[in-house]
Amino acid sequence: MQFTYANPTQILFGQGQIAGITDAIAQDQKVLVIYGGGSIKKNGVYDQTAAALANHTWVEFAGVEPNPTKETLDKAVAIVKEQAIDFILAVGGGSVIDGAKYVAAAGKYDGDGWDLLIGKHQAKVATPMGAILTLPATGSESNSGAVITKAENQDKLPFFSPAVQPVFAVMDPDVMKTLPxxxxxxxxxxxxxxxxxxxxxxxxxxxxxxxxxxxxxxxxxxxxxxxxxxxxxxxxxxxxxxxxxxxxxxxxxxxxxxxxxxxxxxxxxxxxxxxxxxxxxxxxxxxxxxxxxxxxxxxxxxxxxxxxxxxxxxxxxxxxxxxxxxxxxxxxxxxxxxxxxxxxxxxxxxxxxxxxxxxxxxxxxxxxxxxxxxxxxxxxxx
Incomplete structure (x- = not known):
């Protein structure tokens, strides 16, 4: 019973809460929306997200796979660096949110992002990020950990940093209605x-x-x-x-x-x-x-x-x-x-x-x- 505990993630829980990201992200921040295989375009989550960001400048990166890979995520890291992204919004389950954490940390690092996973680099700073949870499982939406895979040699490793703790997490149980x-x-x-x-x-x-x-x-x-x-x-x-x-x-x-x-x-x-x-x-x-x-x-x-x-x-x-x-x-x-x-x-x-x-x-x-x-x-x- 010796510990220090803080969880700064703001939780927006309940039906219709995706609209809350309008005020949760400052309008002068350029946003990168990261998501997975496109199911959010079928279940209405993408449309709700776009509506909430109607007055924001934002770009998107799709294709984060289950067990997100460094190879895919590095493409999003390049967008963060090239387009001066101010905020990352992960829309998906634990894999997408974990991947966004990697992007948030690697986007502020000049070396190879895999250094985060092998302990060569400790992320002290990261691009601020939030999450819209679509698949409950990992708790990644309000913790500081992520697990990333390097497909090249079948490595799957975790990293942890308070810098990648989501600023907020939207948790609307309605998004689960279409889950298999x-x-x-x-x-x-x-x-x-x-x-x-x-x-x-x-x-x-x-x-x-x-x-x-x-x-x-x-x-x-x-x-x-x-x-x-x-x-x-x-x-x-x-x-x-x-x-x-x-x-x-x-x-x-x-x-x-x-x-x-x-x-x-x-x-x-x-x-x-x-x-x-x-x-x-x-x-x-x-x-x-x-x-x-x-x-x-x-x-x-x-x-x-x-x-x-x-x-x-x-x-x-x-x-x-x-x-x-x-x-x-x-x-x-x-x-x-x-x-x-x-x-x-x-x-x-x-x-x-x-x-x-x-x-x-x-x-x-x-x-x-x-x-x-x-x-x-x-x-x-x-």
Whole structure:
């Protein structure tokens, strides 16, 4: 319980809030609107954004892919530099917002933007940015982190800087109405694992953080169990807010954090294109079973307070089974199949990538070495 916490992102939550960017961005600022594959032109978000920016000078950059790549984003960096962009507006999900953070930081740097990801450059300044969230999952709209892929050599790495914290985030649950079921499921799973990474660690006395994490997990569990009711304002609003709160920094303040599931999962995405959330569901159950003794107390706490399981000698084991059943009930796989038929080579490749990226002491105890990661992958790879 020793921490400094601030979250300066202004949240504009609710129906019709996209119009609020008219006043959130000064009219004398030249705006770069960054978005993805064009779905915002089909669901009305683009038109609402254009209307809100009617009195602003703005240009656009489209084509940011899921798991945004340096190669694509560097084209937007060039626009920021060449056209003297004053403000960046990300319109999309976590990938677009993460990509915009890279553009915001790299646009103020004379070197190669990848230096941000390998720790060669720390972003002290960045172009101010805001976000219009269209896909709830990552919480990127109100935190200071981003994950970027370098397609050239299949590297997927994170960077963090207060300079890229969005100034504001528009969160209108109505934009979720046209999302495919797969993306809604991914949002539930992503927010769930984000919460778990900050909760299933060591026992703490942080009653607020632990209690809030459990509230988020129970909410996400309920949303998953009531997935058939997803076409309602209540369901959409609760998922959007839960995903935000899972990774806005609050529940992780002053407590141990894990993130090993994410670091291993990133390699599955980089190598085989596995959806980010689904890579987490593949890794997490096997990782928890591997680390069950050091995590037993928190797993038992989760079993009692999230799943309402009765006391038993194998409560931790039953909690992991309940987590896996939660994924399976959402039709989310917990074994990697995208690697093909050669399991040993696939595992060797993942371990090689983890070593290359310095991911050799993962988890809240730094106990997940490459050898331990191999044990986890033996169980997680089909």
């Amino acid at each position: 079921e797969r993306q809604l499921v991914n949002g539930i799973v992503d927010a769930w694992v984000h919460t778990c990474e900050q909760y299933i660690t060591l026992p703490t006395d942080a009653m607020v953080q632990e209690g809030y994490a459990e509230t988020l997990l129970r909410t996400l569990l309920t949303l998953g169990e009531n997935f058939n009711n997803r076409d309602s304002d209540s369901w959409r609003g609760n998922l959007m807010w839960s995903a935000n709160q899972a990774l806005n920094g609050l529940i992780g303040t002053g407590v141990p954090q894990d993130w090993a599931t994410h670091m291993i999962g990133h390699e599955l995405t980089a190598l085989w294109g596995v959806d980010h959330a689904r890579s987490l569901a593949i890794v997490q159950p096997s990782l928890l079973r591997n680390q069950i003794e050091t995590k037993r107390a928190k797993l038992e706490q989760m079993g009692r307070n999230v799943f309402d399981l009765p006391a038993s000698g194998d409560l931790a084991e039953k909690t992991i089974d309940a987590i896996e059943a939660f994924y399976n009930n959402l039709d989310v796989a917990t074994k990697l199949t995208e690697h093909g038929d050669d399991k040993p080579t696939a595992i060797d490749t993942i371990i090689g990538q983890l070593k290359q990226h310095g991911m050799v002491a993962l988890g809240e105890r730094q106990a997940i070495t490459p050898d331990v990661a191999r044990e986890i992958l033996e169980q997680a790879v089909a």
